[in-house]
Amino acid sequence: MKIPVIGITCGEDSQADQLILKNYYVKAVEAAGGCPVLVPVVFKEDIRGRYRDLIDGLILSGGVDVDPEFFGEEPEPGLGEITPNRDMFEIALVKELFPLEKPIMAICRGTQLLNIALGGSIYQDIHAYYKKCLKHMQQAPKWYPTHWVDILTGAKLGKILDRSRLRVNSFHHQAIKLPAPGFNVAALATDGIIEAIEAPDHPFALGVQWHPECSWETDRASFQLFQAFIEACTGK
Numbered sequence: 001m002k003i004p005v006i007g008i009t010c011g012e013d014s015q016a017d018q019l020i021l022k023n024y025y026v027k028a029v030e031a032a033g034g035c036p037v038l039v040p041v042v043f044k045e046d047i048r049g050r051y052r053d054l055i056d057g058l059i060l061s062g063g064v065d066v067d068p069e070f071f072g073e074e075p076e077p078g079l080g081e082i083t084p085n086r087d088m089f090e091i092a093l094v095k096e097l098f099p100l101e102k103p104i105m106a107i108c109r110g111t112q113l114l115n116i117a118l119g120g121s122i123y124q125d126i127h128a129y130y131k132k133c134l135k136h137m138q139q140a141p142k143w144y145p146t147h148w149v150d151i152l153t154g155a156k157l158g159k160i161l162d163r164s165r166l167r168v169n170s171f172h173h174q175a176i177k178l179p180a181p182g183f184n185v186a187a188l189a190t191d192g193i194i195e196a197i198e199a200p201d202h203p204f205a206l207g208v209q210w211h212p213e214c215s216w217e218t219d220r221a222s223f224q225l226f227q228a229f230i231e232a233c234t235g236k
């Protein structure tokens with residue numbers, strides 16, 4: 001079986017001119033049988049197209065907030081750091097990859113980015129909208145799950161994980177508001193915050209608000225997500 005090439009997008013520290021990516025992603029992809037390739041922001045359309053052709057699947061990694069300009073809103077006080085070049089690059093790449101039916105797994109910021117790129121919206125800061133939400137920015141080890149997530153009946157996510165509830169880690173202050181056309185809510189936290197979205201008619205387009213890459217070694221469900229994604233990338 002051919003080993004699939006898995007693109008992983010990177011964050012950036014523009015001050016220091018450095019790329020940012022937790023090694024967790026690379027390790028999880030390798031453990032699940034994929035060949036990790038880091039995908040930095042590039043500016044030329046034809047170079048981006050080369051990445052699009054090269055990769056068998058894409059992981060939209062976590063990171064800072066998405067510029068609300070890309071979903072038609074003005075910045076609110078709760079908005080954090082933004083990296084507009086990364087936003088523009090990833091949005092363009094998603095718009096090209098999604099119709100090609102190449103698998104996309106989105107994590108945390110990646111989920112928000114995926115949703116925005118395909119026409120959905122997000123809460124810039126959940127605390128401004130949910131007065132009584134759970135603690136979604138945990139102060140616990142990254143691998144440690146701190147809140148429950150309920151998977152919606154019929155969601156592909158439930159089939160992948162073969163369960164209807166799971167505990168997840170949580171490091172976000174933004175969340176999906178309206179899923180993009182063609183996407184459904186796949187999981188909710190107990191406070192009603194959307195924790196996963198998926199496109200039922202796409203081979204694999206899944207976004208989770210939690211960080212399975214931090215817990216693939218200790219949590220079976222986290223590793224199952226990577227396994228299902230890599231399997232989809234082999235074209236089976």
Ligand code: MN
Nearest residue numbers: 136170189209
């Ligand atoms: Mn959460």
